[in-house]
Amino acid sequence: MDRRQFMISSGWAALAVGTPAGYLLVRRQQLRAQARERLLTEALPPLEELSGGHLATMPGRAREEIRRFFHGKCLNVESFVSHICSNSFVEQVGRCRTSQEREDCFLAAFCSRVATEAEIVNHVETIAGEMGSELNAAWRHYCERLGEAWRPQLAGLGAAPLSSDQLLDATGAFIREEIRAAVRTAAANRLPALGETMENIGKSALLLAPLALFGNAGLAVGIPLFVANSIRNVWNYIWSRWQDRRGDFQAALSGRFAMLGNRVGDGFQTEIRLRLNDLYTWRSNAVRNQAEKIVEERIGMFESL
Amino acid sequence: MLQRLLICCCLLGLLGGCGRPAGPARTPAEEAVYYFKSHQGATMTPHGKIRIETVTEQDGKLRYTTQNGGAWSVTYTKQADGTYQYGTPEEVK
Numbered sequence: 001m002d003r004r005q006f007m008i009s010s011g012w013a014a015l016a017v018g019t020p021a022g023y024l025l026v027r028r029q030q031l032r033a034q035a036r037e038r039l040l041t042e043a044l045p046p047l048e049e050l051s052g053g054h055l056a057t058m059p060g061r062a063r064e065e066i067r068r069f070f071h072g073k074c075l076n077v078e079s080f081v082s083h084i085c086s087n088s089f090v091e092q093v094g095r096c097r098t099s100q101e102r103e104d105c106f107l108a109a110f111c112s113r114v115a116t117e118a119e120i121v122n123h124v125e126t127i128a129g130e131m132g133s134e135l136n137a138a139w140r141h142y143c144e145r146l147g148e149a150w151r152p153q154l155a156g157l158g159a160a161p162l163s164s165d166q167l168l169d170a171t172g173a174f175i176r177e178e179i180r181a182a183v184r185t186a187a188a189n190r191l192p193a194l195g196e197t198m199e200n201i202g203k204s205a206l207l208l209a210p211l212a213l214f215g216n217a218g219l220a221v222g223i224p225l226f227v228a229n230s231i232r233n234v235w236n237y238i239w240s241r242w243q244d245r246r247g248d249f250q251a252a253l254s255g256r257f258a259m260l261g262n263r264v265g266d267g268f269q270t271e272i273r274l275r276l277n278d279l280y281t282w283r284s285n286a287v288r289n290q291a292e293k294i295v296e297e298r299i300g301m302f303e304s305l
Numbered sequence: 306m307l308q309r310l311l312i313c314c315c316l317l318g319l320l321g322g323c324g325r326p327a328g329p330a331r332t333p334a335e336e337a338v339y340y341f342k343s344h345q346g347a348t349m350t351p352h353g354k355i356r357i358e359t360v361t362e363q364d365g366k367l368r369y370t371t372q373n374g375g376a377w378s379v380t381y382t383k384q385a386d387g388t389y390q391y392g393t394p395e396e397v398k
Contacts, residue, residue, distance in 0.1 A: 068394060068395075070350075071351050071352055072379065075350070077348065078344050250348065261350075261351035262351045
């Protein structure tokens with residue numbers, strides 16, 4: 001047998017053996033794609049609707065909560081102003097050698113008279129906690145509905161129906177891993193405001209807002225970065241008016257804090273919108289992942305025959 | 306002559322006032338409203354300036370409206386130094 005004949009006969013043999021296997025592979029892919037499509041048609045539109053509802057209401061609510069919080073702080077500016085205009089505070093600022101020390105001095109006065117850093121963080125956490133609980137409750141409801149919607153599809157694939165708990169566990173593990181990955185990629189000086197636990201997925205996802213850390217002059221403060229950026233403008237303003245502390249200082253400062261409240265509210269609104277978008281992406285990926293697992297488990301070579 | 310008469314009238318007025326009982330003392334609620342009105346007129350909030358003429362006290366909370374039309378209710382605590390500390394206001398619907 002010459003080389004040409006050998007190639008032709010080998011080709012035919014490969015085709016004879018390969019065609020049924022190739023056919024089965026292609027057929028399996030087609031069946032899996034169809035099944036996946038049916039599962040996702042049931043799953044994704046309601047998820048999009050759910051997330052759309054959250055995006056339409058939650059960021060705005062978060063903004064108003066922050067503005068309300070700062071409204072209360074504006075009422076306490078009077079006490080802050082009388083403190084920073086007192087002789088003892090003027091002497092204290094006079095002893096500061098650098099602008100950083102002065103900034104820390106003002107920050108300490110602000111925290112003692114208007115709001116502590118813990119209070120701001122707690123407030124952000126409280127808002128995230130309340131909204132996180134709503135997100136979790138809505139997600140549980142969604143999983144219940146998805147379990148029901150997938151029941152006929154799963155029956156068609158010869159699979160048992162999935163309970164809402166099974167769906168919650170499966171998707172929850174996926175989403176927690178996404179949150180961990182986001183924590184790992186956060187820069188070292190912008191640690192996320194996330195506690196040790198991730199039991200509450202909704203809250204954890206919202207608390208991925210970055211924190212700024214101040215640690216000079218024995219002052220260890222952790223406040224959300226968008227607050228720190230906005231507060232810095234207020235310190236600069238106070239310092240620019242320091243030699244001219246007239247009677248309208250309270251009006252001017254409360255005006256600054258009011259603007260700060262609005263700016264922080266806007267920043268928080270943006271952060272919450274970003275976090276909700278991330279959560280939507282993770283949840284839809286978790287659902288896609290679950291659909292993929294189901295079709296891979298249920299549609300093998302034999303099912304393609 | 307007119308000057309002396311005026312001085313006498315003033316002295317008589319002062320002496321007459323001294324013998325009368327002092328006006329009723331303000332209740333803590335009235336005191337809180339008075340302090341708020343006299344110290345928060347210049348305050349700006351994220352919801353605009355406080356409409357001082359709308360400040361009242363009800364059930365241990367101060368109620369007022371802001372320039373944006375919102376109505377608010379806030380808790381207050383009198384401090385040892387005579388100043389007041391305020392909580393986070395709640396919007397009155």
